Amino acid sequence: MEVLKEFLEEHDLPRRAQACYQCGSCAGGCPVGRLRWDFNPRRFIEMILRGQLEEIVKDRTVWLCAYCLTCLEHCPQKIEVSEIMVQLKNAAARMGCAPESEAKKGGLIMGQGWTDVPAKRALKKREELGLPNLDPGIDPAELADLSRTLGWPAKMDLFQNGGRSGPETGPGENKME
Amino acid sequence: MSENESYPLYTGCLIRSRLPHLEKSARMVFDRLGVKLSELTGATCCPEGVGFRGLDEEVWLTLAARNLSLADQSSRPMLTLCSGCYSTFRECEHILAENKSLREKVARNLENINRQYSPGPGVEHFARFLYEKVGAPALTELVSRPLRGLKTAFHQGCHFLRPSHLIDFDDPDHPTKLEELIRALGAETIDYPRKMLCCGLTIAGVDPDLSLRMGFEKMKLMKDCGAQAVVLICPACMLQFDLNQRRMEQVFGRELSLPVFYLTELIGLAMGESADSLGLALHRTDVRPLLDSLWNTESAAEPPGGK
Numbered sequence: 266m267e268v269l270k271e272f273l274e275e276h277d278l279p280r281r282a283q284a285c286y287q288c289g290s291c292a293g294g295c296p297v298g299r300l301r302w303d304f305n306p307r308r309f310i311e312m313i314l315r316g317q318l319e320e321i322v323k324d325r326t327v328w329l330c331a332y333c334l335t336c337l338e339h340c341p342q343k344i345e346v347s348e349i350m351v352q353l354k355n356a357a358a359r360m361g362c363a364p365e366s367e368a369k370k371g372g373l374i375m376g377q378g379w380t381d382v383p384a385k386r387a388l389k390k391r392e393e394l395g396l397p398n399l400d401p402g403i404d405p406a407e408l409a410d411l412s413r414t415l416g417w418p419a420k421m422d423l424f425q426n427g428g429r430s431g432p433e434t435g436p437g438e439n440k441m442e
Numbered sequence: 443m444s445e446n447e448s449y450p451l452y453t454g455c456l457i458r459s460r461l462p463h464l465e466k467s468a469r470m471v472f473d474r475l476g477v478k479l480s481e482l483t484g485a486t487c488c489p490e491g492v493g494f495r496g497l498d499e500e501v502w503l504t505l506a507a508r509n510l511s512l513a514d515q516s517s518r519p520m521l522t523l524c525s526g527c528y529s530t531f532r533e534c535e536h537i538l539a540e541n542k543s544l545r546e547k548v549a550r551n552l553e554n555i556n557r558q559y560s561p562g563p564g565v566e567h568f569a570r571f572l573y574e575k576v577g578a579p580a581l582t583e584l585v586s587r588p589l590r591g592l593k594t595a596f597h598q599g600c601h602f603l604r605p606s607h608l609i610d611f612d613d614p615d616h617p618t619k620l621e622e623l624i625r626a627l628g629a630e631t632i633d634y635p636r637k638m639l640c641c642g643l644t645i646a647g648v649d650p651d652l653s654l655r656m657g658f659e660k661m662k663l664m665k666d667c668g669a670q671a672v673v674l675i676c677p678a679c680m681l682q683f684d685l686n687q688r689r690m691e692q693v694f695g696r697e698l699s700l701p702v703f704y705l706t707e708l709i710g711l712a713m714g715e716s717a718d719s720l721g722l723a724l725h726r727t728d729v730r731p732l733l734d735s736l737w738n739t740e741s742a743a744e745p746p747g748g749k
Binding site: 296297299300301328329330331332333334335337338351352354355358363364366367368369370371374375378379380381382383384387390391393394395396397399400402403404407408410411414415417420424 | 455456458460463482483486489490491492493496497499508601606615640644645647648656724
């Protein structure tokens with residue numbers, strides 16, 4: 266939990282949440298909370314204020330935040346609730362609690378540049394519609410450099426296994442070749 | 443808009459890989475308006491600002507800043523066709539302007555791959571461009587086949603207006619501006635409850651059932667209020683409402699049959715483009731019965747099929 270505590274302090278979360286008086290406007294407008302009683306942005310702010318770090322990471326519902334920004338617009342105290350939710354996801358990911366779907370998406374973006382590559386059928390449709398040829402996007406060599414610069418392989422291991430694959434891929438190492 | 447300068451087009455992952463017809467309609471409409479688009483090379487995913495940003499914000503920011511650095515400093519703003527990409531780029535610009543420590547980290551990351559970000563011409567959403575640079579009266583002038591009698595439910599989506607303190611375009615809870623563009627085509631825009639609800643697509647990977655239900659709840663409200671079609675401005679919302687509509691009907695046992703149009707598709711139709719030339723056959727929810735009934739009730743002076 267030391268890593269997590271440092272993370273929250275580094276991102277100044279306790280101070281950023283401080284003005285919350287738990288009115289619940291964020292929860293009232295939340296489109297996910299409408300359908301899922303166990304997802305409540307107000308409660309995440311409360312957990313930060315109470316220092317309930319373990320609960321935050323263990324609570325997988327943090328990943329249900331659709332980042333629609335309704336809470337951000339409605340907070341009477343101008344707390345950036347949605348931004349805090351992003352930081353909580355970052356904290357959870359760092360502790361090895363990222364959903365498989367999102368870790369996979371990360372692997373695709375850092376491995377091929379895009380979340381999805383066009384199927385043959387889509388390319389054929391482009392041609393039929395008279396659209397210009399697709400630019401392939403980032404050069405694979407540059408993407409590989411970028412991935413190394415960002416310490417991505419170690420991060421992926423962290424997101425998927427909490428860094429348990431091996432000591433050489435510990436948290437926070439931005440390894441350069 | 444007499445200048446020759448062009449706008450670099452950023453289409454994003456979903457249009458590239460799955461929705462080429464949205465790009466087709468956008469290029470068609472911009473061409474008819476005399477707006478030149480240029481091709482952006484060497485880009486990546488914007489990157490996606492919900493799950494991917496949730497993994498690691500610094501990585502997300504670095505990729506976004508790199509994409510912004512690809513456009514020529516002296517060019518027009520990059521034009522995006524996706525509200526998610528728009529949001530990522532606008533937030534990236536804001537964070538890099540306000541947060542010194544992240545700005546320095548991102549600068550170092552980019553330096554390692556011989557790139558550099560500095561605030562440039564930025565980014566523009568196609569729908570905002572249409573409202574601000576073209577305007578409803580100019581659109582009406584180009585309409586050759588008004589969509590009279592068509593009752594549309596407009597879905598604004600989350601990332602076009604919010605955060606309102608950054609984007610500052612329209613009221614984030616009760617927006618009205620883009621509906622003017624739809625009415626400029628002769629169509630009607632209906633009111634329905636909870637109009638600003640999220641489509642739910644961003645959490646499709648994390649909880650597919652919940653995501654589908656969010657989409658269904660919103661479509662049900664539109665349908666109950668008399669909508670004949672949905673109009674939207676984001677390819678992610680398009681996937682949810684068009685591609686997933688059949689599954690919503692199966693899972694929740696209720697017929698929707700609501701054709702979904704991307705804003706430039708609707709504009710293209712009103713300008714007289716045919717459904718075929720716009721690639722509307724690629725829609726999963728058939729648009730033809732609606733278009734047939736719309737054109738057939740019109741006077742004989744406006745034959746179906748377009749030019």
